[in-house]
Amino acid sequence: MIEQVDTVKRQKRMADLRDKRHKAEVRFRRIGVAAVSVGLIFLTVLFGVVLASGLSAFKQTYVQIDVAVDAEGDNYQGMVKRGLREYFPEVKKRRDKRKLYALVSSEAPYRLKALVEENPGYRGKAVSLWVRAGADVDMFVKGEISRALPEDERRLKDRQIAWVDSLEDDGRVETRFNWHFFTSGDSREPELAGIAVAVLGSLFSLLVCLALSFPLGVLTAVYLEELATRNRWTDFIEVNINNLAAVPSIVFGLLGLAVFLNVFELPRSAPMVGGMVLALMTLPTIIITGRAALKAVPPSIREAALAVGASPLQAVFHHVLPLAMPGVLTGTIIGTARALGETAPLLMIGMVAFVVDLPETILSPATALPVQVFLWADSPERGFEERTAAAILILLAFTILMNLTAVLLRKKYEIRW
């Protein structure tokens, strides 16, 4: 009797507990969904923010102005200013005039100069030319500065907006694709700043990085995986490599500064030094993935080669390494993609500079794409924010492209032994 009561009680307790456990299960699952969502939402917002603030940089506003070219003299700035004043004769006050001149970019006189020098016949005549709009006008026309904002909270004042409106009514405002962004170096004026120096700097650095780290990495991998007999020394090298893979990147920058710049006295800000530092960072990745790729080649291949009289070296270089190449390349591309995004070590060796001229050799001063992002991100102007985001878009595009290549390469050549 008592036992029966006990059983009933126990059944009830177990049923209650089961209820609770099922609820706990649902809860656990929801936490899992939430965790995954955190990652995905962040990713979406990140891309959303960068796209939203960066896409407008690929367009540039142009304004058409009429300028009476002086018969002689080189005061092109004066000519441009006069042209603007004549177009808006009602502007009289000094403060207003300065606002008026800000409608066009500070490069307008240079444009005019170039035009006149090319066509000396324009001397003494009135010409009409399209010039880049000033940064604030550019932002306004592209809808990045809202008219609805109170005047003291926006950089473009009511008066300037009226001028832009009237220029627009006259068909003198246009937005075009911003080629300049891709072909010019840095500038203090957002509307003139471009990423060419950064892209070239990154390209040069990565070429140096690849030229050093690929052969070094592959040969090291071959040695450690295929030829070396395991002993303390190879164990030590292996531990070393694994640890180097986890050393903070800025420490590599310190190494570059202390050794490459201070001891070897290589030039600061040079893509060559950047590439050397990046190569040291990429090396562990290439060695580790390279060894994995070599390991995946079945021993029968080696044995077959040795059996027909090849030396161990020949077996590796003629037979094993070619088969492992897709894997090695995949690792190299992934390592290089990571190197492309590295910023901190480049800051240490001075690739953080204001560089206007395109680098001609790997020893000329340059910046790199991620460093350019860092530099521009520091500038308060809205025009630079837009360019920062645009540079990020280009950086991400390259990164994704490289990783995609790696994935496709792996898919295509994936061999199941």
Add this chain to the structure above:
Amino acid sequence: MPRNRVFGTSIPTRKVIVERMVMGLLIACSTVAVLTTIGIVLSLVFESFLFFRKVPITDFLFGLQWSPQTAIRADQVGASGAFGAIPLLVGTALISAIALSVSGPVGLYAAIYIAEYASPRFRAVVKPALEVLAGIPTVVYGFFAALFVAPLLRQGGESIGLAVSSESALAAGLVMGVMTIPFVSSITDDAITAVPSALKEGALGMGATRSEMVRQVVLPAALPGIAGGMLLATSRVIGETMIVVMAAGLTANLTINPLEAVTTVTVQIVTLLTGDQEFDSAKTLSAFALGLLLFVVTLILNVIALKIVKTYREQYD
């Protein structure tokens, strides 16, 4: 086989010579990794040694004040500045703690969900998507933290009456946490898929729910692997530079309030070495002392972590 061996001579053939040279080249290549480590250690130790001749090592390790920028001219009062690293260490620890308290649980639960609950199709989409987070250059995270997260937190704080610094530790830490999610989740994933399915089935066969199976059987068995992974993540977070340079503060501030601005070891290294540097000044050299500190701490974490992960792998191999 070389022909002359047949005739009993021991003159090496061309092939043998070439092979020896190639072998020598290979060995030389493999020493580059070792040379790199030696280079790092030597340069950091050497410059730090110069620094500790100017500033006592105890002042550096235990000093509560960090203001290397105070000296403008050498003859000024306090020309040597103050080089107490404690505020930097606390700042680094604070931001790392915030980051890990995001990436730890989120990475862990995301990995569990993907490995144990998600349908194959969902997994095929979500896993690479999360890994994209790891491929994004850190400078992009820094931009995002400074441009988006920090202002958001500031406004959020304002609306509930909290003063949040625009360079708060929280903003940098949160974003850094998200950055390390894939790091933690991929290591957790490895660790829990290494747990034999026989154990999982054993638990389910006893009538355990999936979450009970995960918490009571899988996680305890995978714990060493996960712990190793978390240590690697910690080392990664401590050494992370760009996010903090762009989103955290520049002035040393001894606080553990996540809403205030703090600075970190890496931020100071960057600020000390990117401005105009005077060679051999305590200010410049202190960056190397910080670098040495960073290197030693991360090295210890890495060695322990790699050891744990390795022994754990061997256990199930």
Add this chain to the structure above:
Amino acid sequence: MTSSGMEASPETQSGANVHVLDSAQPVAKMATEDLTVFYGDKPALHDINLEIEPHHVTALIGPSGCGKSTFIRCLNRMNDVVPGCRIEGQVKLDGEDIYASGQDVVQLRTRIGMVFQKPNPFPKSIYDNVAYGPKIHGMCANSEERDAIVLRSLDRAGLLDEVRDRLRAPGTSLSGGQQQRLCIARAIAVEPEIILMDEPCSALDPIATARIEELIAELKERYTIVIVTHSMQQAARLSQKTAYFHLGRLVEKGDTETVFGDPQDERTRDYVMGRIG
């Protein structure tokens, strides 16, 4: 194959292609009705109709890959775990379909325990291994009760004498045979009605195997047992009922003596005589 409309007794349900060597008793503990199992699009079992008698040992035999594991894992819904595994037909426990919606798998698995091919003790102590089920299901009100269950289960699994003084030692420190008995103790600690065993001795040496076989013979008094085995001798020694599977089909079922002594199907005969393996 029977049409889905036919809700008939087990006898009529067993299709013409199955040789029934005796008339099944009307009260089966478990019964499958037209059970078909797919992995993805590939069927692994076709229209299985089998009854499991209470307090009997039922042996499932057949060449490897014929679907024995698949079948036994359907009986406690372990196949739910396998991605892409889909089930048609019914599996009844005391007349109730365990795949019906609203069935609680967690509860189901307390009623149907399972022992696996490879011993799989949790990386916990011997005590905790056995106490695991009672603990998660809330079977004991206090620690004395739990101690009692653990000791009783170890005793029934014939392991108590060997481990009495080291209950806190890790379960993995035991020998293979002991580990498997620990897994049996773990399974019976939740007082199941049925115990499923999928080749429980295939990873063990002959002495340990003999020990487990003894145990199974004793356990039959309290539990209904379904065992998959590769060894015909084992099936003959242990079981009262035998079912022979071939290429995903149930070819022959009935009393063990008859299946081994006088098989009706040629394929069964070949297998039992050792011509396919």
